[in-house]
Amino acid sequence: MPRDGHTISRKQISANALKVLYRLHNSGYQAYLVGGGVRDLLLGLEPKDFDVVTNATPEEIKKLFRNCRLVGRRFRLAHIVFGRDVIEVATFRGHHADGNETTSKTNAAGRLLRDNVYGDIDQDAERRDFTVNALYYDIKDYSIRSYGGGVHDLQNRVLRLIGDPQTRYREDPVRMLRAVRFAGKLGMKIDPQTAAPIKPLAPLLKDIPAARMYEEVLKLFFAGKAGQNLRLMREYHLFEPLFPLVEAQLKDSPKGPAMRMLTEVMHNTDARILEDKPVTPAYFFAALLWYPLQSRAQDIALESGLTRYDAFYAAMGDVLEQQCQSISIPRRFSTPARDIWQLQLRFERSKGGRAFKLLEHPKFRAAYDLLLMRANAEGGNLAKQASWWQQFVDADDEQRKQLASGSNQGTSRNRNSNQRRRPRRRKVSDGDGAGASE
Template sequence: MSPSPPYVEPPLTGPADVPSDLLARPVPGPLVRHPVPLDERLIDPDVARTLRRLIRAGHQAYLVGGCVRDLLLGRRPKDFDVGTSARPEEVRAVFRASRIIGRRFRLVHVLFAGGKIIEVATFRRNPNTSDGDGDTDEEMIIRSDNVYGTVDEDALRRDFTINALFYDIERREILDFASGMRDIERRMVRTINDPRVRFREDPVRILRAIKFAAKLDLGLDPEVVDAIIQARDSLPLAAKMRLFEEVLRLLRDGAGRRAIFLAWELGVLHVLLPELAALLDDVGGDDGAPARVFRLLAEMDARTLERGEPFDDAVLWTLLMLEPALEACQGAGDRLGALMAFLEPIHDRLAAHRRIIDSVRRIVAMLPKLWAGHVGKATRSDIFAEALMVAEISLAARGEVAASQQLRQHIQRNRRPAPGDDVRTR
């Protein structure tokens, strides 16, 4: 029998039940303005123009959230978010080339040349949850936050302090309502207000905390760790499709190995993917199943960073669940039947897309022939490219270099052309 991981028992750091007086909306802390002149060469010029036009029109407008965090951590943001005090109709009045989208909460798309879109959002706040007296996990989950607010309310509705930083491009200052700059300097993921409350309000924040720690190479604040352990059993209360999407997000940024390790270490994997967690709990040395899983994820991460973009979700999900899937059908007379029996509970638990579950089943069934180098009729399959990628990555993770390189050459020869490739090569 394998030993229990050290994280299974909740730490004795406080009561599991959160006092009802903690359910009040977050109270703004003192605003601190940090003079931090960010390198404007890293800021999209059209985003800068959008901010300045809103400011000249008399509105508050800032870079908000993840893009500010990334710039402070020395990373080039993939996306830029603009937050403003202007209501959608007021934004629309500033930019003729714009359109209002959304029904539940309206945003403005500001249009630039080449079909480029800058998304502008009005400041929001959380709905007041203090009116009710329910304190069960299910009653505490926030279902909507579509309420306009002020800049401080918008900052404090966010989940983590490092995501609650606003950049004033004119004054070249960071607006900090939640000591987020301190956590940037500490390289720490910390929630705004009590993490026990924040994770019970929305259990998916647990996965987001893990994602940020893994993706940005940050630590988890000790109180966040304790709260995750206390709240992890609330994860099934969240919408299943959100859980499935957040697990995939753990794998897309080239930090899947660390993310899955953290999820396992914190006991989160035991709630969401007990099939994989049970495999990782076994002690098997360098050649055991846990080592194989993490070598596979490390190879997946390396390829993701090399490509500069994530793999298809079917490839990611197959790589994540490959070892337990192979174990499930080992020695089975009906391998396909055994695979489906293994995958169905995962589909039910996380509302995994049927297309992805079916693709995983078909890819795993194709792997033995691909590993042996027998491509043959497999090329006719509509998931041949995905299966070939999984086969090649798994061989590389095993250290079978020659076989891996042979399949990699096959991938390059049969690469699907990107849209327009055929035109550019004429």
């Protein structure tokens, strides 16, 4: 597509991306803006970032840019750093058959472990995942090169995988998550042939490194399309490999509190993103894993005889450890998630100065939001407790004193509901020794 055949202007491309493109071109290399940046510009969207592809090797790129660092072992890439802005530059990918043990390697399931075979632009296009990402903007003459019917699919809102879907998903199972994410983000329908292998191949996601899955979860749920992505993930059986503990709760009670909580978490996350409000993974994971945590705490209490409080603390470690096997939650988020959980027990004890002390806790607001969400999911006595806290939060100092002094929450019976009562003594008759109740 020549310059007059499309709507992309250099004014829409970041200055730093243009610097990279022009320096590569002026140094005698081919240089293209590629993938999502071109796709989004053609759709009239603002790209989140701009990626560049070239025939220069990573080492040649590094010689051209002093602000370059080479990253990745599985995929060797160059990052050109401009303060907080990073332009990712990749070398044209070639076919695996053209590589050797040091440049190309797969495991028994067909997943790529090493992929540093270089080629030309035609080969690189064949290596792209979806046709709508096989779009190249040439800085030499400002034309666009489209492969596999990419522009046609973009116009028809169809998401189509390049090559054999089974093979491509086995090469990188994360492509199944990308299919869901792009379908939700771009309002596209997944092509039937592209969709067909997803359900049977979904378990392959269990073999993906947990750290990489964490990044994918942020892209899926923190971009304003969480509700829609959740629906598609459950439809294609992609949710269970990421959140096995949550999925177990949903299977046990498809319309129970866990499902209501999950739906509200996604709705609230989308609402905050659309209102440009901050969202934190700590709260997201604390809310998502609340019912698995509660279930595990009950099991521990029954198995070990621990008090509810001690069983709850033991369960926090168990649940986080199991979840981190599929999604590696950084400690900077898992630690505050623990705080949010712990405060749920303290909400039950609001007599006297305890309520005022709890109000000063750094994680009070997040924990309070989770309490309200739980109340919406469960109702009953929890709704009454949440209502009391709403009154307390909204009240002035004098009203808070009155509420705290008259609070009937947190009685010893509530706090120690899991502890066994001491059995009553029985009177012994003087005759035959048979007992009679007092």
